[in-house]
Amino acid sequence: MNQLSVKRLPGGRYGLPLAVVIVGTAVFLLMARSQGGLGFPLDDAWIHQTYARNLVRNGRLEFVPGVVSAGSTSPLWTLLLAVGYLLRLPYLWWAYLLGTASLAWLTWNGMRLWRQLWPNLAEKDWMAGLVLAVTWPFLWAAVSGMETLFFVALGLATLTMYVSIAQNRQINGKGLSVVGWLAGLLILTRPDGLVLLVLVMVGVVVLPGSVGQRIKRAGVVAGTAVLVLIPYFSFNLFTSGTIWPNTFYAKQTEYAAQLAIPIVNRVVQLLYFSLGGPADGLRGMSGPHLLLLPGLIAAGWQALKTDWSQRKLIMQLPLLWAGGHLFLYAWRLPLTFQHGRYLLAAYPIWILYGLAGWQTLLFSRSGLRSVWILQQVSRWTFVGLLLIFVALGSRAYADDVAFIEGEMVTMAKW
Template sequence: MNLRRIFNNRYYSAGILGLCAAVALGSYLLASDGVFRIGYPLDDAWIHQTYARNLGETGSWAFIPGQISAGSTAPGWTLLLAIGYWVNLNAYFWTYLLGWAVLWLLSLTATYGFRMLLPQHADLGILAGLLVIFEWHLTWAAGSGMETLLSGLIALAVLLWMISLSDQSAHGINHLGWQWLGLGLLVGLSVWVRPDGITLLGVVGLTLIMTNVDLITKLRSGLILGAGFLLAAIPYLLFNLVLAGEIFPNTFYAKQAEYAILRSFPLWDRFFNLIRQPLTGVGIVLLPGLFWFGTETLRKRKWAQAFSTLWILGYLILYAIRLPVTYQHGRYIMPVIPAFCLFGLVGMVLLVELLTEQNFGRIIKNAWIIITAVILLAFWILGLRAYAMDVAVIESEMVDIAQWVEKNTEGESLVAAHDIGALGYYADRNLLDLAGLVSPEVIPFIRDETALRNHIDKEGANYLVTFPGWYPNLVQSAGLIYQTNGAFSPMMGGENMSVYDWMPP
């Protein structure tokens, strides 16, 4: 059996992609263990683990046992993690297994999408799957312990399903009610993974409006779509309303308040800072393809495909307006990268086909293939080191501090802290969350150190845990009693996390 037949066989290609996903993620995990030890590359992953553990072991939705709260941005992801605790699996094993499964499913979805969009090149579909596996942001996300990759998978699935429905309608197939219902349900489920999944409802609705069917069919399909969405989304809104008194989780409001100062910069500056993130890597060579895909589908009035491209742009603009943060390699906008990669790859294949008809076309084609492969692999290797260093910082700072607090502070003490993930997991202490995730009362004055000091005093905190530079005024009111000696944070231009004995006036 030759390679083309192997790649075109869905079972062989699925097996190859599953193996490649395991190699990609496993390499990142081995790198982190080699640099320091296994862990997660951001403290927020420990927030999910803490909620999941408490849910699995006590049946309560709480970060601090006995205190119900809405500090998980992604309750759907937390529920998946909780399964591991229910069946007594090792937490690392289950989390990484989920990461591998999502990465594999994402590669299968991208492969299917490529074959659907370019049926004449179906044998090349596996390349789309390999592309999303080895795009370094996505491998990083698979090992992050976060919901990011699952959000990207659902978004890509919604867009491809929408394109398929639009194509079926264009060919006169109008009995699609159950599919619109399913699509609405999937969009509704997306908000359980990330609140910004609701943006998918706009692009699906816009596509339905432009679908080439009669008005009655549009209205009927729209009602079915809306019913499916509400069926999944209303429980989510009620869930947050009961827990926090708001329809979205505390994190939705806390992050925007904490980084409000960034919105003072010009919008164009914020947007270009964000778009740099998916372009750092293979995205830069896929950008012409994405542009070509978007403009050609718009010119040919293939609305579903054109609007899918515009969704990527709109998502970036939305974050530029509301939360223009780029830390952790731009993880908030990583959900657009799978769609960016697929549509960019499809566009580049079409563009290269066009160029091969011109002089030097074959040279251009071969050069693009080589450049794409080299950049993809080079940045995947760079991402491997970035992941390992990110994990090392979290483990040598946040986890180290949390374990020290557990061993060296009184059980009934109240600890005020900004990063509460590892603290919640390792230290059985009452926590005052200065980031507002489980202490939403601080959100109105989240960046006001004077107000924070007064609140810490009012609550009677015994300790303050922070990086000194984050709250320079607060630490002046406290006595240093412990500081990590981690080498990785200073190596990356940061500082060591510290524990202070809080001394109220």
């Protein structure tokens, strides 16, 4: 498909990825329906629903009615779910709609980031959007009832805003405030958004300017983020005595056995799994984006050289966010279960850089028939694997929903 044909589609270059998002989530829901019924694949999704329902009914964050709780790790997601209860919408379909919209926003931000980082490949942004839209863990997360994709999409929005500022020689307080505001909302969605806030602050300090200007930039970003977070931190501190939700600390105790594994082993395992490797060991694959690894390495090396020559932190910052996010979980919560939902923030970065790297390594060459054959084989192998994993992922989703609905939800209702 060439650039002209993409532009002629309804909705322009965004129309095709959006259509794929809608069709993909529908496939997952239809598979679950055929296996026994709709629901959520995680018990955590029901916890979010409980907080949202009680917020609308009682006007307070409560898991048990009458007992104010600081256990919600995603108050912003709780508020979004609460809108559905406030409007008396079916809670399942409202959650599915939020997840599908989050995936659509993720692909849109991914396409925007692609154009910013690789302007010479801007006409290929639709390809990046399509791959993101059909990545099966994203489709699974879109209909999981969880905040995961909203967090990833919001993180990409923060990145695109930062890159826009960093590429513009005129750095103003308004743009920096927007970055801080987005970073604050990111932390309200999940506490691990703190990683991106720190990196963005480092990035604005590295940009050219006097010492005073650099400190002021970081202060604007941090100050705006803190303004967003003050109500959340104050509530947690008053309710449980800590600024973070109390369940954040409970999980550290629950998975103490995993934390006993050497940190190097944990980092390697989570990194390889996020790149598309298996959940355990080194044999097999959990996603077709493992094939993008050579391109990721090439694009990562080029990003390092570009930033070094310009004395900026632009091309590397998304990679540092993905790597920092993985390291945080390797350090505090080294888990690969539930299809890597804790690690999904790294996936779009690996995919975008992997695709861009392959465009440079292989698809920028032409003329030789052998090169053409290699291009076609690699292209259709990757497309075929994407579709196969969507089919496998939809089956896994249906099984997960059936288990949660048949075991945990049934028991809870009893």
